[in-house]
Amino acid sequence: MANMKEIHSRMKSIQDIMKITNAMYLISSSKMKKARKNLLATRPYFDKLKSTIYDILLRAPHIHQIYFNKREEIKYEDRKRGYIVITADKGLAGAYNHNVIKLAEEEMAKGVKNKLFLIGQVGRQYFLRKNYVIDNEFLYTAQNPTMHSAREITETIIDLYAKRELDDVYVIYTKMITSMKVEAEILQILPLERKKFERRKAGYSHASFYPSPSEVMEHLVPNFMKGVIYSVLVEAYSSEQQSRMVAMEAATTSAKDMLKSLTLMYNRARQSAITQEITEIVSGANSLKS
Amino acid sequence: MEKTFRLDIIASDHPFYNGECEMIVFLGLDGEFGVLPNHEPMVTCLNAGEIRFKVDGEWKYAATSTGIVEIMPNFVVILADTVEKPEEIDIKRAIEAKERAEERLRQKQSIKEYYHTQAALNRAMSRLKVTKKHS
Numbered sequence: 001m002a003n004m005k006e007i008h009s010r011m012k013s014i015q016d017i018m019k020i021t022n023a024m025y026l027i028s029s030s031k032m033k034k035a036r037k038n039l040l041a042t043r044p045y046f047d048k049l050k051s052t053i054y055d056i057l058l059r060a061p062h063i064h065q066i067y068f069n070k071r072e073e074i075k076y077e078d079r080k081r082g083y084i085v086i087t088a089d090k091g092l093a094g095a096y097n098h099n100v101i102k103l104a105e106e107e108m109a110k111g112v113k114n115k116l117f118l119i120g121q122v123g124r125q126y127f128l129r130k131n132y133v134i135d136n137e138f139l140y141t142a143q144n145p146t147m148h149s150a151r152e153i154t155e156t157i158i159d160l161y162a163k164r165e166l167d168d169v170y171v172i173y174t175k176m177i178t179s180m181k182v183e184a185e186i187l188q189i190l191p192l193e194r195k196k197f198e199r200r201k202a203g204y205s206h207a208s209f210y211p212s213p214s215e216v217m218e219h220l221v222p223n224f225m226k227g228v229i230y231s232v233l234v235e236a237y238s239s240e241q242q243s244r245m246v247a248m249e250a251a252t253t254s255a256k257d258m259l260k261s262l263t264l265m266y267n268r269a270r271q272s273a274i275t276q277e278i279t280e281i282v283s284g285a286n287s288l289k290s
Numbered sequence: 291m292e293k294t295f296r297l298d299i300i301a302s303d304h305p306f307y308n309g310e311c312e313m314i315v316f317l318g319l320d321g322e323f324g325v326l327p328n329h330e331p332m333v334t335c336l337n338a339g340e341i342r343f344k345v346d347g348e349w350k351y352a353a354t355s356t357g358i359v360e361i362m363p364n365f366v367v368i369l370a371d372t373v374e375k376p377e378e379i380d381i382k383r384a385i386e387a388k389e390r391a392e393e394r395l396r397q398k399q400s401i402k403e404y405y406h407t408q409a410a411l412n413r414a415m416s417r418l419k420v421t422k423k424h425s
Contacts, residue, residue: 044305045369048298052360052367056333147302147371155402207331211319219319219335220358227369230302 004273007266011259018255024092025248032241038145039176039238046231053224057192059207065214067192067221071167080113082157082166084229086173086236087123089142094247096174096240097122099184104172107186108132115166117157119233142240145233147226154226161190173232174239180246182239187232189225295327296365297343299352301373306352307343314343314366316359325361332361336370338409339416340423351376353420355413376424379417388414 071079085104087097101123108114116134118124120142127134138156140149160166169190174182209216297311315324317339336357342349357370391411399407 038303041304042302045300045302048300048367049358049369052358052369056358056360059331059333207333210323210332210334215319216333216335219356220333223335223356223358223369226371227302 004266004269007262007269011262011266014255014258014262018252018259021248021251021255025245025252028241028244028248032238032245035234035238035241036179038234042231042234045227046235049224049227049231053192056207056220060209060217061206061213063213063217065217066162067190067217070191070193071164074167077111078113079111079167080115080165081108081111082115082117082160082169083107084117084119084153084157084169084171085123085127086142086171086233087118087120087126088240088244089121091122092247093240093244094250096182096243096247097126100172100174101126103184103186107170107172117153119236142233142237145230145237147230150226150230150233153229154222157190158222158225166190171229171232173236174243176235176239176242179242182242187228189228192221292327292364295325295329295363297368298365299341299343299368299370299373301354302371306373307350309345311366312344312347314341316341316354316368318359325366328363329361329366331363334359334361336368338412340420341368341373351420351424353379353417356409374417374420376420379421381418381421384414384417384421388418 083104085100087100091097097120104116104123114133116127116132117138118127118134119140124134138153140153157166157169161169168188171187171189173185173187175185176182294310294312296309297314298308299306313324313326315322317323317337319335319337323334336354336359338355339353340351341354342351344350352373352375354368354373355371357368359369360367387410391407391414394407395404395411
């Protein structure tokens, strides 16, 4: 019976795919363990960095410095926005890449003069196809984030910002909320904002900056940005592995379910074929007898 | 008046130290900088080099990269890319890094590359300095 053969080959192909998804599940789960370790080691730094900068900005006196210059003279529509978008290098990670790309497109609808800085191949291919303005020399991989690449990214961005080729800089990445839940998030990194009103409310006085506020900020801001970019890369990489692991686990489970129902169908088809054969033999024997 | 303040030293890859401390000396932008309890609120920068801090009358040492320092009367926060104990430093690697950086400094480079190399050399030198002193 042709049906039996069809079912059999279908089962074979599902089994092959299941082997791949299962292998990918194992690989991403071991990669995730490593990424999680890195993330847990970096988290205290990231959290403290954010709270310290917040505290410093609370106490900073008024300074004319490029990192604080909001360039309010430029109209909202005319602002040059830079987006650092972090996606994965490969697909098959569930909605991971899709969520980041969707958020990026929503954000970019706000203005016209957008420039994209892409980390990860999936995002790069997608935005290239859609003809967005992309910085072509900005080539970094999403895998194995290092302090070195974070430093280079920071330098590129600060350089462009200082040259006024960018007015606002955002990072779009995926944050790991709990070990099971990830979410795409946007974070503004430049320009910084002094928390003048919060300071008055909290009753803080200005802290002193040594040797001088602008000199401290000159060193502090790149350092802060480098830390933020590194942490964000670590977080995104960990989320990627997490999403891939979940997606591959789901794929393996549904492959198993399909195999189960196909096995049932196959057995039924086989049984009915056998029954039919027996009926044929019996009726043939009967006709010989008579 | 309290004799100690809370000290938080956090490297980007691990929290290095968290606890009470009597005094800390670190390398600022223009030389060494010592902090005792009840210091005025201050924000400053950390240069790559050696830091030492006193816990229960005993000095502890570490090699750091560049970073940020926030000083408050009752606590001090130090955030740096790397912070290492003298015994954790890989001397061979540091020597190799130093030689590599020196070799690169002899080549013609762009200003950006020059700064990178200089920073790398600085990191290697400060690591070596700390290990030489305390081993």
